[in-house]
Amino acid sequence: MRTDAMLTAYKTIVTREIRRFMRIWPQTLLPPAVTMTLYFIIFGNLIGSRIGAMGGFDYMAFIVPGLIMMSVITSSYANVVSSFFSMKFQRSIEELLVSPVPNWVILAGYVTGGMSRGLGIGFIVTLLSLGFTQLSIHHLPMVILTVFLTSALFSLGGFINAMLATKFDDISIVPTFVLTPLTYLGGVFYSIDLLPGFWQGVSMINPILYMVNAFRYGILGVSDVNPYLALGMILLFIAILSAISLRMLARGKGIRH
């Protein structure tokens, strides 16, 4: 396939993905906006005012970066896993399989689609947060890099989940039993300095802790971990998950007989 044809195919996949989540915006864009507003009101305003400062900032300012990152992670993952699995379920994935689109273009298209929704939600939540606190950017490149790479990483995670899933239950297991606990325990609502030594050590094996802290560093300039180590880890995971995804596509795991 020629390069310009591959670019057209990539744009087609991305356009279709964006059209899909825009068509069902009450399911895709509205819920995270409502949920995050409630977090800001309840945790930030009501409870946060009694907690006081954390990491040198008032509690609302401390949790905003984590909540933005949480919405980016869950939306990126959810978009790819539900879209790709629906295509498998409806067999419309065959439209792609019979076409000459290379596997890496298919993967890039879905990941970009997931990132579009994840970053779009991140933008909406950021705008909402401005109604509750003032945000100043400490390190813009770190903010941009962290949010883009994290969104790409969880889009890849959603893609692998969709490839492996055989029924609709399978696409909710990971978000419910893995992603949500890791996010809540990933330092969104607290600094790990508050934890006893043992649990601080356990927290350090949670990859989401690194992403939340790298993003928080970019905005507030404070972090529980080295933000550059966090970026390196995200890049490493992206490389690993990309290789796994391409391998699964080449073998036709769950999509070819």
Added chain:
Amino acid sequence: MTNALEIEGLVKTYGDGFQALKGIDLHVAEGDFFALLGPNGAGKSTTLGIVCSLVNKSSGKVRVFGSDIDTHLSDAKLNLGVVPQEFNFNQFEKVFDIVTTQAGYYGIPLKKASESAEKYLRQLGLWDKRNTPAMMLSGGMKRRLMIARALVHEPKLLILDEPTAGVDIELRRSMWTFLEEMNRQGTTIILTTHYLEEAEALCRNIAIIDHGKILRHTSKRALLQQLSSETFVLDTAEPLTEAPVLDGFFSHMDDEGALVVDVEKGQSLNGMFVQLEAQGVRVVSMRTKANRLEELFIRMVEDNNPRNTKQGETA
């Protein structure tokens, strides 16, 4: 002339050990209208699935217009259009979006894709439904949508797996006309069908597959010459209540009240007409029965499955 499709020693063994294809060879010439026939589970869809990259082969070679799917898969796919047996589009998307998106997968820019989509949606009578979500279409419209989608990138080889399944007679005839026109314009067509009348009416060459093996691979004419008798349907001026007895011929009435007469090969038709005249039966028109192929097909499949013969015969 280049072959549109060449298959050599194609084997497919599924994960559970079931061997769906046992080393089949097949070739379809460019410009042909070809039928792949076989009972359910014979290996038709597996064969076409491998050609279309929906099924991984175990071994063997497949070439589409000379492009080997192992080494030049992208080139092979560019020449292929596929109409599957099951509806496989996103039911929530609009008709026009489904067709233009498919064109995009082939690298066709949106402007050109839109023109091509309009052309085929108009030809298939779906242009008025272009903004309708696919789920709102009737079964026949959904089938036509899949044909428009398969043609949007102007493939040289069109593969149709049971294209008229569940479609009413009127629509089936209009789809035949459309496919015949596509074939006349140079598109090679391969179809599988359960309606043997369809294969007999449309196709020039035929392969019969059963239990993963090709039983026959020849022209329709050569296949039909194997028949020892031919069946004629006679319309009479006055309706008959029962079939007249004709010496040397087997006659009966069909469900629509027409007289049906079997004529052995080499037997003169004059004798039949003399007897009908003598009995006061006036024939106003006559045609050959179109499902002769069905008879041959059943015979071949039964020969390949001796266990399917009646138990009483072997007891």
